[in-house]
Amino acid sequence: TDQGLFYGLASLIQMVKITKEGFFLKGAAIQDYPALEFRGVHCLSGKNQGTEISRAVRTLLARNKLNSMVWECEYINWDSCPEIVSPLYGMTKKDAEKVKQAAQDNYVEIIPLVQSLGHSAWIFENGQHLDLAEDPADPYAYCVTNPDTYKFIYKVYQEALDFFHPRYFHIGHDEVNTGSARYPYRSKASGKSETELILGDILKHHEWFSQRNVKLMMWGDMFLNDTEAPDATFAKTMEEAKERRALLPKDITITDWHYVADTQSDYPSLKTFKDAGFDVIGAG
Numbered sequence: 001t002d003q004g005l006f007y008g009l010a011s012l013i014q015m016v017k018i019t020k021e022g023f024f025l026k027g028a029a030i031q032d033y034p035a036l037e038f039r040g041v042h043c044l045s046g047k048n049q050g051t052e053i054s055r056a057v058r059t060l061l062a063r064n065k066l067n068s069m070v071w072e073c074e075y076i077n078w079d080s081c082p083e084i085v086s087p088l089y090g091m092t093k094k095d096a097e098k099v100k101q102a103a104q105d106n107y108v109e110i111i112p113l114v115q116s117l118g119h120s121a122w123i124f125e126n127g128q129h130l131d132l133a134e135d136p137a138d139p140y141a142y143c144v145t146n147p148d149t150y151k152f153i154y155k156v157y158q159e160a161l162d163f164f165h166p167r168y169f170h171i172g173h174d175e176v177n178t179g180s181a182r183y184p185y186r187s188k189a190s191g192k193s194e195t196e197l198i199l200g201d202i203l204k205h206h207e208w209f210s211q212r213n214v215k216l217m218m219w220g221d222m223f224l225n226d227t228e229a230p231d232a233t234f235a236k237t238m239e240e241a242k243e244r245r246a247l248l249p250k251d252i253t254i255t256d257w258h259y260v261a262d263t264q265s266d267y268p269s270l271k272t273f274k275d276a277g278f279d280v281i282g283a284g
Contacts (some may be wrong), residue, residue, distance in 0.1 A: 001033075001034070002018045002107075003034050003067075003107045004032070004033040004034060004190055004257070005107075005251065006062075006107050007032050007033065007034055007065045007107075007234050008030050008033075010024075010032075010034045010063055010064075010065050011030045011032045012017070012025075012030060012127055013063065014055060014063070015028060020265075021058050022061065022276045031054055032039065032066060032261075034065075034107075036067070037171060038067070038068050038239040038279075038281060039065065039066050039067050039068060039196060040067065040068030040070060040109075040111070040170075041061065041064035041065055041068075041069055041070070041270075042069075042070040042072065042113070042255075042283065043056075043067060043069060043070075043071060043072070044071075044072045044073075045071065045072065045073040045075055045076055045089070045091045045096065045099075046089065046091060047075075047086075047090055047091055047097065048091075049091065049095065050091070050092075050097075050098035050099055051095075051098060052180045053099045053102075053103035054098045054101070055102075055107055055109055057069070057102040057103050058102055058105075058106055061106065061108050061159050064280070066108065066215075067108060067109060068108065068109045068110070068111060068214075069103060069110050069111065070109050070111045070113050070170050070172075070255070071110050071111065071112055071113060072113040072114075072115070072121040072172075072216070073097070073112055073113065073114065073160075074113075074114045074115050074156075075089040075091060075122060076091050076092075076093060076096050076149060076160075076163075077089055077090045077093060078088075078094055078156050078160075078280035079093075080156055080158075080159045081152070081155065081156060081157040083089055083126065083128050084123065084124075084125040084126055084128050084129070085125070085126075086121065086122070086125050086126075093163070094140065094225055096163070100163075100164065106173025108117035109166075109167070109226075110164055110166065111166055111167075111169065111170055111217060112164050112166055112169055112170065113169075113170035113172055114156060114169075114170075114171070114172070114244060115161055115170075115173075116139055116142075116153065116159065116171040116172055116173050116205060117172075117173050117176050117198065117201050117203065118141065118142065118144060118172055118173050118174045118175045118176040118219075118222075119140070119175065120140070120141055120172065121139060121140055123142060123152065123153070126269075126280065129152065130147070130153060131148070132146055132148060132149045133180070133186075134181065134183055134184065134185050134186050135181040135182040135183065135185040135186070135226035136186075136244060137181075137182075138179075138180055138182070139183060140179060140181035141183055141188045142147065142175060142203045143187055144187055144197050145186070145187040145189070145190045145192075145197075145199060146186070151202060152261050153185060154207050154208060156210075157169070157208070159241075161212060164169065166214060167212050167214065167215065168214065168215050168216070168257070169204075169209055169215070169216060169217070170217040170218065170252070171205050171216055171218050172218065172219060173198075173201075173202065173218045173219060173222065174182065174218075174219035174221050174222065174232075174257070175221060175222075175234065176192060176198060176222055176234070177222075177234055178234060181280070184197055194236075194240075195240055195243060195244055195247075198222060198244070199244060199248070202218070202248065202249075203249070206249050206252065215251060215252075215253065216251075216252045216253070217252070217254075217255055217281075218248075218252060218253075218254065218256055219232075219254075219256075219257055219283075220232070220236050220254040220255065220256040220257065220269070220273060220280070221233060221257065222234050222237060222244065223240055223241055223245050223248065223254070223273075224243045224269055224272070225237060225240070225241040226239045228241065228268065228269055228272055229262070229267070229268065229269040229272075230258060230260040230261070231259055231260040232256075232257055232258050232259070233258070234276065244272070244275070245272075245278075248278075250276075250277040250278060252278065252283060253278065253279045253280070254273045254278045254280045254281070255257040255280075255281045255283045255284040256269050256280050256281065256282055256283060257284075258274060258283075258284065270282055
């Protein structure tokens with residue numbers, strides 16, 4: 001395949017040695033082909049960083065035969081909401097286009113990540129849309145019981161789909177109930193539990209993306225209890241963790257992130273998610 005040839009040449013380049021004496025190439029037979037469907041990294045966008053990120057795609061990802069980039073890009077300057085363009089993080093679409101082209105040229109699939117319920121502070125940039133915040137005193141998560149939340153975020157999601165045309169879309173959804181913001185706060189009036197609020201939000205996104213033939217990825221921490229992994233475990237009880245995993249659509253790919261090294265066992269959370277019926281990616 002074209003991709004197989006590309007990786008074979010990448011291997012050839014890796015074998016080149018340049019010293020004071022000259023240019024050397026070890027004799028070898030290269031047997032190389034893209035065996036893994038996903039071999040990727042998670043990275044961020046950045047203001048005025050289109051050239052730099054494109055260079056990383058070419059010289060870091062492609063040279064090491066990485067085929068996927070989960071690109072967290074909520075701070076692209078979306079045309080649908082100019083009021084939240086970040087003066088610190090905002091990336092122009094022209095810069096983002098450079099990254100998109102570099103990825104296309106180097107067999108790197110971009111999986112856009114635009115944060116949803118967890119880490120949705122980007123929606124409230126410049127003091128905007130506080131009516132959508134779960135806790136207006138600390139705008140971190142959006143309010144899932146406010147229909148206007150979805151009117152807003154689906155404008156951005158549709159623009160992201162039109163820009164990237166991805167097969168997969170990562171909705172983030174991590175650390176919903178951590179930090180200083182109150183959760184739940186505004187949505188308490190609905191009488192729904194934390195699990196019902198979290199699952200209801202994911203199911204809305206799942207239906208919306210399914211209608212557009214796009215598969216979802218998301219972080220896994222809200223579906224683990226602290227007895228199941230060394231960190232990144234924010235379900236308060238084992239029963240809550242099991243209930244959430246049981247109710248989550250099984251065609252969502254779980255990216256199981258951890259910061260802490262698991263010295264006691266071989267990251268049992270990977271098996272936990274697999275046994276629950278999910279495709280899962282270990283994310284260190």
